[in-house]
Amino acid sequence: MAKRMRDIEPSPTLSITSLAKKMMTEGKDVINFAAGEPDFDTPEPIKKIAKEAIDTGFTKYTSSSGIAELKDIICAKFKRDNRLNYTQDQIVVSCGAKHSLYNVFQVLCNPADEVVLIAPYWVSYPEMIKMAGAKPVVVKAKESDGFEVPISALKKAITKKTKAIILNSPSNPAGVTYSLKELEEIAEIVVSNKIFVISDEIYEKLIYDEKKHVSIGSLGGGIYKQTITVNGVSKSYSMTGWRIGYLGADSSIIKEISILQSHSTSNPTSISQKAALGALQLPKKAIDDMRAEFENRRNCMIKRLDEIPSLTYTKPSGAFYVFCNIQKTGFKAQEFAKNLLEEKLVAVIPGEAFGFDDHVRLSFATNIEKINEGMDRIKEWLKQ
């Protein structure tokens, strides 16, 4: 096997999720707080467009960086939702935002380049950076700061080798949403150090407490050219299995990613591209309703967590996870997750995956009834 793979860990979130799914297919009554995907079905109008695509024979190779029609809709979306002006030659459509991010690291990073990321971070960032031969530089955010990274710590992490900073707002797993002021400060660091910011905005629609999502690339002062804005349809439209992600960036970056993609995956699935076209044109109400339901679920989960003194948390203002501190339980995260799944059939993700071994991630992408049932089980288990 290639030396390159020696240092790459399997995705721990996918492994616990597939174990929970396996147990469910065996008929076990598992409450899945490990899920990284909405439990809603893909909306009907999206499925209808996909069915039409199949029936009309839209089943062949497309342009490898995505169909022009979809790129146009993505440009309109960026303009409407994010105040970002991109043209078709600044867009690549890929097989999920994960693939978009993978492509970015592959085309930007040289060996020994450093990429700065903020912990707790999404599991795949460090491994993707390593797969590109570069070095992840982790800046740990403190729970006492609401998991927001102090700007001074971020500044300190920048060296001559830094190629980019990854920003994920709202974030997985802590649900951190950066304010305009913080984004302006980060933008200032990026511009003054002549590096890139890779802005993963996959959870932009799932934002609570009247907070507003701001795209860092839309701030003035030169940051636009140094921003790669990544997004996708997985989380906002309940389309995780369709595998469509996209990014907007300077056309010089797009050119390289298009070449890379043309020799690796070629186009993302033709039918899914049509489905994404439908998703990005759905009436706003469909997304608003889903967001409101997620906010109810978050409120329910944190209310129930308040009944368990040994679990503490920082209230998430976005995404669909609560990152819980389990220090007071005396367990390490792996042990906590394993025992809870075996003894009470509740699946959670151990925090090691995100750079914190004294935390677990609970997903509230499941209905209120299940949230209550799962929280009852956790409460009882910890009492025992």
Ligand SMILES: Cc1ncc(COP(=O)(O)O)c(C=O)c1O
């Ligand atoms: C922060 C973050 N970015 C990107 C992704 C990738 O999403 P997808 O590849 O399904 O578009 C995920 C999925 O869990 C995520 O949590």
